[in-house]
Amino acid sequence: MDNDGYSYRHRFTLYLGICNIHMGRYTVPRIQYSERPRVRLLQKTIRDTGEVKVSCLATGFYPRHINLTMLRDGRQVPHELLSGELLPNGDGTYQLRRTLSVSAEELRERHHDTCSVTHLTLDNKLDISWEPGEEPNIVITTIVVILVVLGVVLIFAIPAIVICKRKLRGSQTSLEPVYSAARVAEKEDTASHSSST
Numbered sequence: 001m002d003n004d005g006y007s008y009r010h011r012f013t014l015y016l017g018i019c020n021i022h023m024g025r026y027t028v029p030r031i032q033y034s035e036r037p038r039v040r041l042l043q044k045t046i047r048d049t050g051e052v053k054v055s056c057l058a059t060g061f062y063p064r065h066i067n068l069t070m071l072r073d074g075r076q077v078p079h080e081l082l083s084g085e086l087l088p089n090g091d092g093t094y095q096l097r098r099t100l101s102v103s104a105e106e107l108r109e110r111h112h113d114t115c116s117v118t119h120l121t122l123d124n125k126l127d128i129s130w131e132p133g134e135e136p137n138i139v140i141t142t143i144v145v146i147l148v149v150l151g152v153v154l155i156f157a158i159p160a161i162v163i164c165k166r167k168l169r170g171s172q173t174s175l176e177p178v179y180s181a182a183r184v185a186e187k188e189d190t191a192s193h194s195s196s197t
Helices: 008-032 104-108 138-196
Strands: 038-045 052-061 066-072 086-088 094-102 113-119 126-130
Touching (some): 038 113, 038 126, 066 094, 094 113
Antiparallel strands (some): 052 094, 066 113, 086 094, 113 126
16 A cells, blocks of 8 residues: 555556546547558569560558459469568558569460459448550650650750840841941042052
């Protein structure tokens, strides 16, 4: 017993009671909370090998239990061929990414890959399909970017050149009367010298 008549055990029991009351206020709504997953397919081409990494990303879902499978031509891809794990998001939801490596040879075979997701918040399973060749050609994208940059440069360069030329012409025309007056004076001097002799 302490000086004020309460034992350590009694204080601890009071503390736990207060703690449980406050924890109940903040955790009960969380149990009833659920969020639907946002699902998308991402792809990245490896230039050296021509391989494509196809990723199925489900994010923003709660509770954490989700079934995300990759299908090739309607058959489930073995989990050993997939990479990715369940990760928490900063807002209390979760994300899961499954990545499948598709070789250049498999791309030529034109398989039909599908990401299939089932979750507590979804009424039906969600299927998103990917077929090879849907990625925009990097060469075309590069050409478009170069043309846009050249267009912007020309938009600013042409007026700048015109303004500079006008300024140069303006400075030459402003000097012309001085030179022409000097030429007239020279001609008069030359004419007067030749007539006087």
